Amino acid sequence: MSEVIFPTMSEADDATGVLVTWFVDSGDDVTTSTLIAEVAVDKVDAEVYPQSAGTITLLVDEGAEVPQGSVIATIG
Amino acid sequence: MTMTTGAPGAGASIEPDPGKRKLSTSKAIQEAIAQQMRADEGVFVMGEDVGSYGGIFSSTTGLLEEFGPQRIIDTPISETAFIGTGIGAAVEGMRPIVELMFVDFFGVCMDQIYNHMAKIHYESGGNVQVPMVLMTAVGGGYSDGAQHSQSLWGTFAHLPGMKVVVPSNPYDAKGLMTAAIRSNDPVVFMFHKGVMGLGWMKKNQRSVGAVPEESYEVPIGKARVAREGTDVTIVTLSLSVHHALDVAEKLEPEGISVEVIDLRSLVPLDRDAILASVSKTGRLIVVDEDYQSFGVSGEVIASVAERRPGLLTHVSRVCVPDVPLPYASQLEYGVLPTPARIEAAVREAVADRLSS
Numbered sequence: 434m435s436e437v438i439f440p441t442m443s444e445a446d447d448a449t450g451v452l453v454t455w456f457v458d459s460g461d462d463v464t465t466s467t468l469i470a471e472v473a474v475d476k477v478d479a480e481v482y483p484q485s486a487g488t489i490t491l492l493v494d495e496g497a498e499v500p501q502g503s504v505i506a507t508i509g
Numbered sequence: 510m511t512m513t514t515g516a517p518g519a520g521a522s523i524e525p526d527p528g529k530r531k532l533s534t535s536k537a538i539q540e541a542i543a544q545q546m547r548a549d550e551g552v553f554v555m556g557e558d559v560g561s562y563g564g565i566f567s568s569t570t571g572l573l574e575e576f577g578p579q580r581i582i583d584t585p586i587s588e589t590a591f592i593g594t595g596i597g598a599a600v601e602g603m604r605p606i607v608e609l610m611f612v613d614f615f616g617v618c619m620d621q622i623y624n625h626m627a628k629i630h631y632e633s634g635g636n637v638q639v640p641m642v643l644m645t646a647v648g649g650g651y652s653d654g655a656q657h658s659q660s661l662w663g664t665f666a667h668l669p670g671m672k673v674v675v676p677s678n679p680y681d682a683k684g685l686m687t688a689a690i691r692s693n694d695p696v697v698f699m700f701h702k703g704v705m706g707l708g709w710m711k712k713n714q715r716s717v718g719a720v721p722e723e724s725y726e727v728p729i730g731k732a733r734v735a736r737e738g739t740d741v742t743i744v745t746l747s748l749s750v751h752h753a754l755d756v757a758e759k760l761e762p763e764g765i766s767v768e769v770i771d772l773r774s775l776v777p778l779d780r781d782a783i784l785a786s787v788s789k790t791g792r793l794i795v796v797d798e799d800y801q802s803f804g805v806s807g808e809v810i811a812s813v814a815e816r817r818p819g820l821l822t823h824v825s826r827v828c829v830p831d832v833p834l835p836y837a838s839q840l841e842y843g844v845l846p847t848p849a850r851i852e853a854a855v856r857e858a859v860a861d862r863l864s865s
Contacts, residue, residue, distance in 0.1 A: 454717055
């Protein structure tokens with residue numbers, strides 16, 4: 434089991450971003466080259482790729498505000 | 510003027526299965542451009558903020574990093590100059606993709622577009638081709654005012670010599686961009702900001718969808734049946750396709766069956782697809798985010814009326830009335846072709862059926 438972390442994009446420790454788009458659904462099989470999400474902090478976008486391959490479980494809803502550094506999905 | 514499509518792989522009419530991998534429309538456009546740039550050294554991108562900024566609506570994100578400033582060229586605010594430069598490169602055999610940041614800015618550079626880009630092939634007796642893509646952002650709905658919210662595709666489609674494509678979703682955006690780059694004719698590629706899948710715009714669930722990883726073409730000039738139905742035909746394009754599909758889904762439990770035709774291209778216009786659908790339903794609604802008068806809606810209705818006038822039992826249109834797009838959100842949504850206006854039009858169209 435590995436975790437997918439909302440990337441740290443702002444120098445402010447308590448910065449909160451938005452989970453803009455999920456490109457996968459819970460239960461999908463992903464690899465390290467699968468684009469799984471796009472996130473944004475202060476209107477700067479970043480693409481998220483998993484660190485490991487497996488079956489993904491999404492933990493936050495699309496459009497949700499998420500503190501950077503939090504876990505947004507798990508891969509088992 | 511003959512419209513030719515001569516590049517390798519052109520004319521393929523089979524659109525591949527979308528597969529499972531999902532992209533937003535903006536990423537689908539980026540991927541199409543990147544793949545064609547890898548395949549053909551003559552393909553390059555030019556425009557305002559297409560480089561490190563990645564295009565203000567993310568049509569070119571990431572391309573500078575891969576291809577460098579020789580092929581991803583940021584320009585000053587000088588539309589006449591850089592569109593003219595693109596035309597010059599195209600007639601010399603390159604395949605430029607030139608971005609006009611907002612279609613609203615066509616006013617300062619229209620001589621280059623419609624007197625040169627669109628007419629060189631004709632005026633040279635067919636000897637000189639202009640294989641150029643003019644990519645531009647269209648549409649409103651986010652309070653950007655009267656000079657940054659227009660659709661204007663009817664204006665470009667009215668003038669001869671340019672193909673005009675207007676994708677509504679990621680799959681079509683990639684396939685039409687690929688076809689546009691490979692086409693030996695000038696193609697105006699008009700993307701609505703609201704279908705790009707951008708986090709800072711109003712998000713639309715249909716702006717993210719399955720897209721094949723390989724290169725493929727969506728044929729220019731071919732409409733798509735976005736949803737099959739039997740009671741009424743909605744002919745539309747771009748963001749309004751999504752609104753029409755939402756309305757169709759909402760009304761299905763009431764027994765109202767709506768067919769939605771996504772035109773995808775305006776030039777050439779797929780009149781056969783329009784006629785085939787209206788042959789089935791007899792009722793036609795045209796939904797168009799462009800201005801109502803002298804535009805796409807009139808052309809679509811005339812296409813049916815000229816060929817099969819007896820088919821039509823109901824005709825209406827849901828367009829922007831002939832006023833500039835307001836800045837104030839409440840006023841803007843008062844003139845845009847909203848789902849509420851489309852739903853009202855459908856109910857009116859089928860009123861005779863339900864009362865009989």
